[in-house]
Amino acid sequence: MDKAQAATETLIILAMALIVFLIVFMINQQNISNVNTDFEITKARTALDSIENAANLVYQQGEGAKARIYVNLPNSVKQISINQQTITMLLYGQKSDITVYRNLDYNLNGTIDATIGNQWVQIQSSGNTISIGNSSIVAEDFCGNSIIESGEQCDLLQLGGQTCISQSYDYGTLACTGSCLYDYSGCDNYVCGNNFIESMEICDGTNLTGETCISQGYSGGDLLCQPDCDAFNYSNCTGTDTHPPGRVTNLTNQSVGTNWIYWTWTNPSDADFNSTIIHLNGINIVNTSNTYYNATGLNSDFLYNITLNTKDNSGNINTSAISSIVKTNPIIQIIFYDDFNRANSGTVGIATLGGSWIETGTKWEILNNRAYATRCNTEDKITTSNIDLSTYSKANLTFDWEYIDLDAGECSSLDLNDGGGWISDIWTVCASVANDDLSGSVTLNLASYISLSSTVQLRYACVSSATSENHYIDNVNVTVYG
Numbered sequence: 204m205d206k207a208q209a210a211t212e213t214l215i216i217l218a219m220a221l222i223v224f225l226i227v228f229m230i231n232q233q234n235i236s237n238v239n240t241d242f243e244i245t246k247a248r249t250a251l252d253s254i255e256n257a258a259n260l261v262y263q264q265g266e267g268a269k270a271r272i273y274v275n276l277p278n279s280v281k282q283i284s285i286n287q288q289t290i291t292m293l294l295y296g297q298k299s300d301i302t303v304y305r306n307l308d309y310n311l312n313g314t315i316d317a318t319i320g321n322q323w324v325q326i327q328s329s330g331n332t333i334s335i336g337n338s339s340i341v342a343e344d345f346c347g348n349s350i351i352e353s354g355e356q357c358d359l360l361q362l363g364g365q366t367c368i369s370q371s372y373d374y375g376t377l378a379c380t381g382s383c384l385y386d387y388s389g390c391d392n393y394v395c396g397n398n399f400i401e402s403m404e405i406c407d408g409t410n411l412t413g414e415t416c417i418s419q420g421y422s423g424g425d426l427l428c429q430p431d432c433d434a435f436n437y438s439n440c441t442g443t444d445t446h447p448p449g450r451v452t453n454l455t456n457q458s459v460g461t462n463w464i465y466w467t468w469t470n471p472s473d474a475d476f477n478s479t480i481i482h483l484n485g486i487n488i489v490n491t492s493n494t495y496y497n498a499t500g501l502n503s504d505f506l507y508n509i510t511l512n513t514k515d516n517s518g519n520i521n522t523s524a525i526s527s528i529v530k531t532n533p534i535i536q537i538i539f540y541d542d543f544n545r546a547n548s549g550t551v552g553i554a555t556l557g558g559s560w561i562e563t564g565t566k567w568e569i570l571n572n573r574a575y576a577t578r579c580n581t582e583d584k585i586t587t588s589n590i591d592l593s594t595y596s597k598a599n600l601t602f603d604w605e606y607i608d609l610d611a612g613e614c615s616s617l618d619l620n621d622g623g624g625w626i627s628d629i630w631t632v633c634a635s636v637a638n639d640d641l642s643g644s645v646t647l648n649l650a651s652y653i654s655l656s657s658t659v660q661l662r663y664a665c666v667s668s669a670t671s672e673n674h675y676i677d678n679v680n681v682t683v684y685g
Contacts, residue, residue, distance in 0.1 A: 246277040263530040447521035448473035504533035533684035589658035596685035605642035609634035621653035
């Protein structure tokens with residue numbers, strides 16, 4: 204009997220140990236799953252932030268502006284959609300799909316492939332619409348597409364990428380193999396006076412017998428020089444120069460602030476190039492031989508058009524201007540912010556939520572530096588005091604949210620009031636299945652919903668039924684500019 208009892212006790216102990224092990228294993232698996240979900244959401248937000256920043260820059264630069272960015276999509280990406288002013292990224296979740304999105308201040312169109320990992324995204328401005336996609340920019344980015352791109356010295360006419368005709372040969376026949384660099388070692392027809400800049404030549408003319416040479420800057424013009432394809436030697440030139448220099452190229456807005464804009468460009472290669480004539484919004488600001496200009500003392504949130512013409516030593520001006528339109532950044536002010544960074548409180552009211560909030564109902568409180576409500580009903584709301592937007596033309600609201608263990612049809616929502624009455628459900632998010640968890644960040648252009656000519660109130664509401672069903676709001680931020 205003693206042996207049987209001892210064996211039974213040993214089995215009981217082993218069974219209890221196995222149960223404890225399984226419980227610990229399940230908790231660890233849940234923790235790992237939560238960490239992975241947070242990491243995927245962070246990657247999604249980072250990708251959308253990169254797209255939003257590039258889209259804002261292109262929108263400010265205006266018609267025809269284009270940018271390309273490299274983004275890393277999370278492993279759980281399911282779908283990316285672009286609709287009106289919103290970019291939405293849908294992620295696979297444990298219980299339900301997770302939504303991360305950005306609202307912008309202008310219209311959007313296009314598609315982005317929901318392909319895991321790194322990919323190029325092209326963003327281009329066309330009128331009041333920003334096009335976003337990842338197909339055409341990849342097709343354009345190769346040697347031989349007739350565009351002088353980063354790292355290339357030449358790239359014209361040959362579209363297959365197999366050969367490259369240098370920038371100086373845009374109407375000629377001298378083909379050079381290579382990678383869009385000026386490499387003449389494999390070129391043929393090296394003759395002084397054949398109208399091609401070959402090998403060590405820096406000038407060549409239109410007289411194909413080689414008896415005279417017209418410098419590169421005066422191709423087809425009146426200024427004739429003695430045969431010398433190795434240097435720009437004007438001491439023996441005859442005639443009157445009536446031909447202007449070429450235009451500047453690669454005009455680029457490198458950076459912009461609230462009261463300054465910095466542009467760079469490439470001056471023409473003409474030997475007699477003298478200066479670039481700069482106009483800003485039609486006013487001649489300066490003539491310079493530099494390849495940059497920093498406009499300062501500008502107004503914020505204002506469009507500026509820079510136009511560049513070139514002039515040579517003989518006073519000839521190229522009247523075909525190159526221009527760029529850029530908008531200075533707005534001066535952004537934060538006029539309301541609450542991160543609920545204060546002690547936990549089991550009761551809620553003006554004293555615990557802070558002087559900026561008024562509570563109706565009884566369910567809202569502070570928990571772990573977030574506004575928190577559990578088992579709330581339609582009457583449970585928190586409302587800001589009046590926020591004065593009457594002197595501003597633009598206002599954005601951002602906040603973070605989360606719900607845990609909600610059942611289908613239970614929701615969190617936001618209402619707005621500009622003095623004309625409450626507008627319900629400006630933003631709302633509802634569970635679609637039982638025991639649903641979801642979180643996200645929201646950016647709203649308030650002018651799209653209410654008038655900014657008066658004071659405004661924000662009101663958060665929640666609906667759920669059980670003690671374990673929780674709603675969270677954090678980092679409520681209203682910024683204004685204009």
